[in-house]
Amino acid sequence: MDQQVILAQLYNLILNPATRDFERANLLVAKQALEASQRLGGVLDKLIGDLRPLGARGNLTPDVMDFYLMITGAAPVVTANKVTAEHAEHLQTAIFAGGCFWCLVEPFDTQPGIISVTSGYTGGTTANPTYDQVLVGNTGHVEAVAIVYDPAVKSYQDLVATFWQLTDPTDADGQFLDRGPQYQSVIFYTNDAQHAIAEDSKQALIESNQYDKPIVTKVLAATTFYPAENFHQDFYKKFPKRVKAMDRARHQLQQMQRIRVAGKRLLKLRK
Incomplete structure (x- = not known):
């Protein structure tokens, strides 16, 4: 060349x-x-x-x-999600952090209107961090996913709703089995409209009394997003059994949490 x-x-x-x-x-x-x-x-x-x-x-x-x-020198890739010039400028990006990014990709990637889901690091102070650096928890970054989506097909409200279903918004020290500041639950908004939607959704969750602990998920302005190493991209496709096992563990912990909350409510009603 x-x-x-x-x-x-x-x-x-x-x-x-x-x-x-x-x-x-x-x-x-x-x-x-x-x-x-x-x-x-x-x-x-x-x-x-x-x-x-x-x-x-x-x-x-x-x-x-x-x-x-x-x-x-590759052959063209055929995909229903391929970006076209006509609508590329209308695409938006949503960024969520909620534990290990391996478990956050598939739930978004398989929805209509999603163009791409990239695992990466954001919210910290170290430029171009590596996985090993973020894993130690000293860079200030969290593991996150950047979701490029078509708002004509998938609304930001829907994406936030999915995010709440995947995370424990009461956990300030990580998510489920993932412990440490790099696994915090955070919504990173990229514009004023996303900011308003995220805050309203968080307030609605607080008022729902769905949880017996305070909602601690942060809503922050997006900063530089660094894509993770290639090994971590589309991890659920490369190692489906591993991701399914992690998903089962997260689901079981969520179920236990719901049962605990329901039990406390029942005790209050009997008093």
């Missing part, structure tokens, strides 16, 4: 308004590396790895997808 041709294409993709922020950030890193005279092959290998979580599923925006296919 000709380096000058690649540079020109990178430049055009970076300026393309349809290119998403995640894509643009990685394309910019590649462009700067080539301008700094780094080896073309090494730069492209890194870029392919960075784009692979979405590229392997055909969920990059159209022009970036074409570029990805060109530099990988």
